[in-house]
Amino acid sequence: xxxxxxxxxxxxQSSFVRGYxxxxxxxxxxxxxxxxxxxxxxxxxxxxxxxxxxPEYDKQRSPAGVMAEYLGLIPQPTFYLENVCSSSSQGxxxxxxxxxxxxxxxxVVCGFQKMSEISxxxxxxxxxxxxxxxxxxxxxxxxxxxxALYAQAYMAANGLTLDDLMSVRIKSGTYGQxxxxxxxxxxxxxxxxxxxxxxxxxxxxxxxxxxxxxCCANADGSSCxxxxxxxxxxxLCEKPIxxxxxxAASAAVNMPGRPDFTKGLQGPHLASAEAYxxxxxxxxxxxxxxxxxxxxxxxxxAYEGLGFAPVGDGKQLIRDKExxxxxxxxxxxxxxxxSKGHPVGATGGSQMRTIxxxxxxEAGPMQVKDPEIGLVHNVGGVGLYSNVTILGx
Amino acid sequence: MGFEKFGxxxxxxxxxxxPFVDFLAEGKIMGSVCxxxxxxxxxxxxxxxxxxxxxxxxxxxxxxxxxxxxxxxxYAPVGFEADAPYTLGLVEFPDGLKLFARxxxxxxxxxxxxxxDVTVRTKEYDDxxxxxxIVKA
Numbered sequence: 001x002x003x004x005x006x007x008x009x010x011x012x013q014s015s016f017v018r019g020y021x022x023x024x025x026x027x028x029x030x031x032x033x034x035x036x037x038x039x040x041x042x043x044x045x046x047x048x049x050x051x052x053x054x055p056e057y058d059k060q061r062s063p064a065g066v067m068a069e070y071l072g073l074i075p076q077p078t079f080y081l082e083n084v085c086s087s088s089s090q091g092x093x094x095x096x097x098x099x100x101x102x103x104x105x106x107x108v109v110c111g112f113q114k115m116s117e118i119s120x121x122x123x124x125x126x127x128x129x130x131x132x133x134x135x136x137x138x139x140x141x142x143x144x145x146x147x148a149l150y151a152q153a154y155m156a157a158n159g160l161t162l163d164d165l166m167s168v169r170i171k172s173g174t175y176g177q178x179x180x181x182x183x184x185x186x187x188x189x190x191x192x193x194x195x196x197x198x199x200x201x202x203x204x205x206x207x208x209x210x211x212x213x214x215c216c217a218n219a220d221g222s223s224c225x226x227x228x229x230x231x232x233x234x235x236l237c238e239k240p241i242x243x244x245x246x247x248a249a250s251a252a253v254n255m256p257g258r259p260d261f262t263k264g265l266q267g268p269h270l271a272s273a274e275a276y277x278x279x280x281x282x283x284x285x286x287x288x289x290x291x292x293x294x295x296x297x298x299x300x301x302a303y304e305g306l307g308f309a310p311v312g313d314g315k316q317l318i319r320d321k322e323x324x325x326x327x328x329x330x331x332x333x334x335x336x337x338x339s340k341g342h343p344v345g346a347t348g349g350s351q352m353r354t355i356x357x358x359x360x361x362e363a364g365p366m367q368v369k370d371p372e373i374g375l376v377h378n379v380g381g382v383g384l385y386s387n388v389t390i391l392g393x
Numbered sequence: 394m395g396f397e398k399f400g401x402x403x404x405x406x407x408x409x410x411x412p413f414v415d416f417l418a419e420g421k422i423m424g425s426v427c428x429x430x431x432x433x434x435x436x437x438x439x440x441x442x443x444x445x446x447x448x449x450x451x452x453x454x455x456x457x458x459x460x461x462x463x464x465x466x467x468y469a470p471v472g473f474e475a476d477a478p479y480t481l482g483l484v485e486f487p488d489g490l491k492l493f494a495r496x497x498x499x500x501x502x503x504x505x506x507x508x509x510d511v512t513v514r515t516k517e518y519d520d521x522x523x524x525x526x527i528v529k530a
Contacts, residue, residue: 121471128470129404135436138400138524139495140466140473145481148464156507208465255483256435256491261462 010039176339219341223349245279267386268305
């Protein structure tokens with residue numbers, strides 16, 4: 001049996017929006033306030049804090065200090081952690097480690113990103129440096145182009161179609177419209193992908209074969225996860241959600257260092273195997289999952305990387321609607337990155353919040369029937385950093 | 394110094410493998426090979442990752458391979474906008490080495506398929522920047 005050593009006792013998230021009208025400190029406070037009220041604790045109960053974001057979007061140098069001050073978490077220790085899109089999952093892993101090591105009993109992990117902090121031109125300039133600046137950025141690379149390289153090879157080999165990718169987007173729209181924290185609140189239909197439809201333009205090409213509708217929505221947002229040792233969790237919390245398993249892996253930044261593109265990202269296979277082993281479960285035991293669907297193809301690859309479907313056969317899960325709320329393994333029933341939005345540093349924490357609410361039975365209209373074990377798959381870069389976290393009641 | 398001449402637009406100048414750019418000027422695309430253990434690498438590197446040796450030499454990359462994957466970008470980051478749309482691709486050589494680059498500008502995209510035979514060649518831009526590109530065989 002996996003040990004119940006570290007629990008999540010509080011979760012919070014801001015609304016994910018375009019152009020947040022406030023500072024990064026105020027944005028972070030929204031998630032912090034919700035998590036603190038959820039945990040029913042005060043700042044005196046907090047032993048340490050970790051702040052997570054992708055620094056290229058920040059104007060503030062070393063954000064942890066100003067954040068800890070604004071949240072009232074000084075003089076306790078604080079630091080900043082970066083793992084791009086998987087920063088806050090990695091933050092939770094580090095907080096788990098600190099608690100398990102006995103250094104601290106209660107740690108706040110706050111992820112944030114105000115992508116609108118910098119201008120669109122500045123953002124485009126940073127996007128160009130997202131690859132290895134020595135060998136790949138000089139060709140003019142962008143994140144959609146990289147996921148598109150996987151999509152192109154994978155689709156050619158495995159019979160995945162553009163309609164299958166559209167089905168992933170339609171599913172995310174189904175739940176985005178009932179998630180009041182999502183940035184994209186509209187439902188999505190096949191008509192939105194019809195090239196004669198001048199209004200929706202989800203069919204518009206971005207990086208072949210990926211279209212506008214295959215790409216997630218940028219957003220400003222924050223998330224907050226509060227972790228505690230078993231003793232503290234039992235004393236403070238009626239429904240602690242235990243961290244049962246953690247797994248992580250890295251991969252080559254440069255594409256020549258990647259194995260077979262027809263088999264998708266490799267990191268999640270390694271990260272999930274490690275997390276399943278630690279939790280003492282298999283993929284079949286997972287009742288609800290949040291996966292990193294920064295692009296539609298990423299969700300299909302995630303099905304396989306997590307063992308929900310055999311490699312090459314992820315399409316069958318979406319075709320059979322098995323990843324809908326009522327299906328065999330519900331995935332991203334909060335709208336995912338595609339509809340909820342992807343404020344880089346906040347995303348992992350937001351995914352964890354969704355799973356915690358699901359396991360507590362507090363997910364409202366998005367609630368899956370009586371889940372006991374939930375999983376978070378959070379990926380930084382193009383499978384550069386893969387993180388899998390397994391949570392249980 | 395010297396690496397600022399690499400690619401459509403370079404983001405750095407100082408690297409021990411800067412002679413790579415001089416080879417491009419001679420029409421050669423070079424990888425690195427370890428003098429001690431024989432491990433080959435592309436992109437080239439000045440330290441052997443297999444045996445940690447600093448004794449690394451150059452070798453000329455194979456020319457013929459297959460296109461493992463590709464994507465045509467409609468949007469480009471700052472500094473590359475004038476080139477869009479352009480197509481990025483990954484070539485796999487028979488010896489297992491791979492190469493990431495753009496496809497030649499005059500490539501007919503209707504003909505581009507995963508798995509097709511391609512060759513690679515050096516490329517000089519009008520402004521003197523040196524690179525390499527993928528060509529349909």
